[in-house]
Amino acid sequence: MSKGIKIVTIGGGSSYTPELVEGFIKRYDELPVRELWLVDIEEGKEKLEIVGNLAKRMVEKAGLPIEVHLTIDRREALKGADFVTTQFRVGLLAARAKDERIPLKYNVIGQETNGPGGLFKGLRTIPVILDICKDIEELCPDAWLVNFTNPAGMVTEAVLRYSNIKKVVGLCNVPIGMRMGIAKALDVDASRVQVNFAGLNHMVYGLDTFLDGVSVQEQVIEAMANPDNAMTMKNISGLSWEPDFIRALGVIPCGYHRYYYKTDEMLQEELEKADTEGTRAEVVQKLETELFELYKDPNLDIKPPQLEKRGGAYYSDAACSLINSIYNDKRDIQPVNTRNNGAIASIEDDSAVEVNCVITKDGPKPISVGDLPVAARGLVQQIKSFERVAAEAAVTGDYNTALLAMTINPLVPSDKVAKQILDEMLEAHKEHLPQFFNKVEA
Ligand code: G6P
Numbered sequence: 377m378s379k380g381i382k383i384v385t386i387g388g389g390s391s392y393t394p395e396l397v398e399g400f401i402k403r404y405d406e407l408p409v410r411e412l413w414l415v416d417i418e419e420g421k422e423k424l425e426i427v428g429n430l431a432k433r434m435v436e437k438a439g440l441p442i443e444v445h446l447t448i449d450r451r452e453a454l455k456g457a458d459f460v461t462t463q464f465r466v467g468l469l470a471a472r473a474k475d476e477r478i479p480l481k482y483n484v485i486g487q488e489t490n491g492p493g494g495l496f497k498g499l500r501t502i503p504v505i506l507d508i509c510k511d512i513e514e515l516c517p518d519a520w521l522v523n524f525t526n527p528a529g530m531v532t533e534a535v536l537r538y539s540n541i542k543k544v545v546g547l548c549n550v551p552i553g554m555r556m557g558i559a560k561a562l563d564v565d566a567s568r569v570q571v572n573f574a575g576l577n578h579m580v581y582g583l584d585t586f587l588d589g590v591s592v593q594e595q596v597i598e599a600m601a602n603p604d605n606a607m608t609m610k611n612i613s614g615l616s617w618e619p620d621f622i623r624a625l626g627v628i629p630c631g632y633h634r635y636y637y638k639t640d641e642m643l644q645e646e647l648e649k650a651d652t653e654g655t656r657a658e659v660v661q662k663l664e665t666e667l668f669e670l671y672k673d674p675n676l677d678i679k680p681p682q683l684e685k686r687g688g689a690y691y692s693d694a695a696c697s698l699i700n701s702i703y704n705d706k707r708d709i710q711p712v713n714t715r716n717n718g719a720i721a722s723i724e725d726d727s728a729v730e731v732n733c734v735i736t737k738d739g740p741k742p743i744s745v746g747d748l749p750v751a752a753r754g755l756v757q758q759i760k761s762f763e764r765v766a767a768e769a770a771v772t773g774d775y776n777t778a779l780l781a782m783t784i785n786p787l788v789p790s791d792k793v794a795k796q797i798l799d800e801m802l803e804a805h806k807e808h809l810p811q812f813f814n815k816v817e818a
Contacts, residue, residue: 546713603617635787722756
């Protein structure tokens with residue numbers, strides 16, 4: 377890396393890219409990025425140009441010698457990369473809208489990450505990420521793959537199981553969001569708050585919380601039990617928790633847990649929204665149009681605050697801090713998705729978990745938590761089974777395996793409903809599921 381760092385961002389035309397660029401600019405002294413390659417596909421060329429030009433203006437304003445390259449030639453971009461970040465969406469937001477709407481017809485929450493929607497997002501995404509892994513192996517074998525693409529837990533699981541890439545980390549902004557929410561509830565600066573995170577992506581718990589090193593878990597639990605504290609992300613409704621349930625649970629759930637612990641109320645809300653403002657994907661489609669209009673302004677040279685309306689706001693803090701700590705061997709603690717290696721006793725060693733890790737130049741070293749509380753363990757294991765079976769279906773294109781994944785998802789009430797949703801979604805997403813429809817007979 378003597379010539380400076382080369383970063384390649386796949387899905388570079390995403391509206392989130394200014395987050396990343398801002399993160400690299402802020403950290404330039406420690407993390408001298410020399411080349412940033414934003415890669416997209418033919419269909420995304422226009423967005424890539426718009427967001428890429430904004431990235432160039434941001435770098436110019438900062439007066440830094442970071443070269444920003446825009447390309448649709450992924451292989452050209454990957455040559456000699458040090459870090460590859462992935463933030464793409466196969467089928468774009470239109471596919472997400474189907475992931476959310478079709479299950480609702482059957483009175484089932486779609487949930488684009490850990491629900492039936494997440495299954496289909498995985499089926500579309502995993503073959504693509506595995507192709508990217510092959511390119512990395514060939515063109516930049518020493519690079520770290522930093523994945524943001526959802527379902528981030530399932531994708532990390534698939535890379536660990538079905539590729540030769542070992543240097544992979546899955547990232548999410550949920551833990552940062554939780555820490556910030558806790559700090560707000562305690563009315564203190566977030567830098568003073570530490571949380572022991574453990575679980576899976578979008579299924580992570582705060583096992584203990586510290587303010588200046590002293591446990592304040594009880595206080596945080598009480599704050600969560602207070603209906604005035606929504607403590608959620610922009611993309612998830614802040615329906616209040618049953619206070620006694622939160623006290624009994626004793627660990628801090630993430631926003632996504634509402635789908636599993638408050639399934640009925642969340643379903644009712646999603647049904648109502650689908651009929652009024654639209655599903656989250658439909659809301660985000662409008663937001664994106666507004667964002668890209670702003671990005672087009674040649675006088676704009678900062679990340680516009682409107683980007684914070686997206687659920688992934690501040691995700692660059694997760695990505696850039698991770699890259700910084702690997703590059704500088706910082707050995708600080710960050711929650712990431714990585715191979716369990718015994719950190720959570722009731723999850724297999726070779727499965728992906730989201731857990732606090734020490735971040736070294738050799739990657740994340742998970743910190744052992746012993747085990748999750750018995751009340752949380754079952755749901756986590758169930759979602760892990762779902763992720764594993766779904767990843768297998770994505771790789772094999774096997775119908776029965778996909779049906780199994782759909783049926784064991786906790787949001788799906790029966791095998792019959794699972795089959796109905798599966799069939800309708802397979803048909804709707806046909807063009808992005810070649811492994812199911814264009815099978816090459818052996
Ligand atoms: C959360 C999750 C991300 C997800 C995002 C969706 O913060 O951590 O994994 O992609 O929200 O936000 P959106 O604005 O697209 O609904």
